[in-house]
Amino acid sequence: MGRRKEVELADIVVPPLGDVQEVRVVRWLRDVGDEVEAGEAVAEVEAEKATFVIEAPVKGKLFAILVPEGRTAAPGEVIGKIAEKGDAE
Amino acid sequence: MKRILWVSLGRVRYHKALEIQRKLHSLRGKGEIPDTVLSLEHEPVITLGRSADPRHILADPAYLVAKGVDLVEAERGGDVTYHGPGQLVLYPILDLRGWKRSVKWYIWALEEVMIRVASSFGIAAGRLPGYPGIWAGDRKLGSVGIYVRSWITMHGLALNVDLDPDGFEFIVPCGIHWAKATSLSSLLGRPVGLGEAESRAREAFAGVFGVHPVEGGLPEAVAA
Numbered sequence: 485m486g487r488r489k490e491v492e493l494a495d496i497v498v499p500p501l502g503d504v505q506e507v508r509v510v511r512w513l514r515d516v517g518d519e520v521e522a523g524e525a526v527a528e529v530e531a532e533k534a535t536f537v538i539e540a541p542v543k544g545k546l547f548a549i550l551v552p553e554g555r556t557a558a559p560g561e562v563i564g565k566i567a568e569k570g571d572a573e
Numbered sequence: 574m575k576r577i578l579w580v581s582l583g584r585v586r587y588h589k590a591l592e593i594q595r596k597l598h599s600l601r602g603k604g605e606i607p608d609t610v611l612s613l614e615h616e617p618v619i620t621l622g623r624s625a626d627p628r629h630i631l632a633d634p635a636y637l638v639a640k641g642v643d644l645v646e647a648e649r650g651g652d653v654t655y656h657g658p659g660q661l662v663l664y665p666i667l668d669l670r671g672w673k674r675s676v677k678w679y680i681w682a683l684e685e686v687m688i689r690v691a692s693s694f695g696i697a698a699g700r701l702p703g704y705p706g707i708w709a710g711d712r713k714l715g716s717v718g719i720y721v722r723s724w725i726t727m728h729g730l731a732l733n734v735d736l737d738p739d740g741f742e743f744i745v746p747c748g749i750h751w752a753k754a755t756s757l758s759s760l761l762g763r764p765v766g767l768g769e770a771e772s773r774a775r776e777a778f779a780g781v782f783g784v785h786p787v788e789g790g791l792p793e794a795v796a797a
Contacts, residue, residue, distance in 0.1 A: 500674070501674075501675065501676045501677070502673060502674055502675020502676060502677050502678055503675055503677040503678070504675075504676060504677055508624075510623040510624065511623070525722065528623060528648070530623050530624060530650045531650070531676055531677075532650065532676065532677065532680055532705050533622075533649070533650040533651045533680060533705045533706075533716075533717050533718045533719060534650045534676040534679070534680060534719045534720070534721060535622075535623050535648055535649055535650040535719070535720045535721070536676060536721045536722075537720075537721065537722035537723075539722075539723070
């Protein structure tokens with residue numbers, strides 16, 4: 485077991501989509517605790533008539549969903565967190 | 574001028590077109606194919622976008638089956654819509670990084686293509702703030718619904734050329750209760766061929782996106 489290591493948390497951010505002030509999180513494609521690969525689709529947001537896929541910035545475990553389905557977020561906002569090291573052993 | 578591939582598929586079932594789009598989207602992401610536009614019309618189908626409210630389907634599912642209308646969930650943005658023969662559908666598979674990293678601009682550009690096609694037929698169509706798509710007065714002439722991953726697009730636009738407006742009676746288009754659909758042929762009072770509309774759409778697309786569309790078949794990896 486040994487000492488607990490720091491768990492690095494990476495932000496899942498809504499990227500700038502170009503003149504869009506607000507998006508709605510329409511679905512999370514992964515649940516908290518799921519392993520995700522870097523670049524894997526983790527969420528879908530919608531603005532106007534566009535579905536935009538949010539990808540995992542790093543490989544790890546989906547640690548937290550900060551903006552649940554149906555809620556809105558602004559570009560630049562953190563909507564979830566990925567733990568880069570799954571186990572703190 | 575940038576060349577894009579323009580593929581006319583004729584009449585295609587929604588599922589088949591979706592499968593082709595997904596393959597093209599993946600290949601475009603890997604840089605294995607050029608920017609490509611699929612041009613087609615669908616067999617009758619009602620699709621539910623990501624924000625779809627099932628209550629906006631007015632027809633009984635059994636009635637839809639009897640009428641041969643498919644019901645499909647789609648990953649595009651938006652609510653419920655209807656596609657059918659006589660509607661020109663364009664599915665551009667573009668890497669938007671070659672133009673502008675803006676979904677708003679892209680939707681504007683797709684609307685602009687349809688506005689120019691309508692204008693080439695002498696029809697003044699325009700935008701209605703807050704209601705994406707194009708409108709002739711208070712009637713909906715064309716729709717947009719897109720999907721973007723890694724700035725590569727899927728889905729696109731649907732322009733009512735000469736379709737049976739009864740198809741729209743199955744649904745509340747885009748969830749807007751007052752929205753009635755119209756078509757180029759209803760507005761002109763004459764039949765309009767899909768081929769004629771497509772060639773004008775190709776020209777309009779070339780103008781709006783600043784590209785040279787080259788007609789061709791599907792890339793080998795997709796056609797197989």
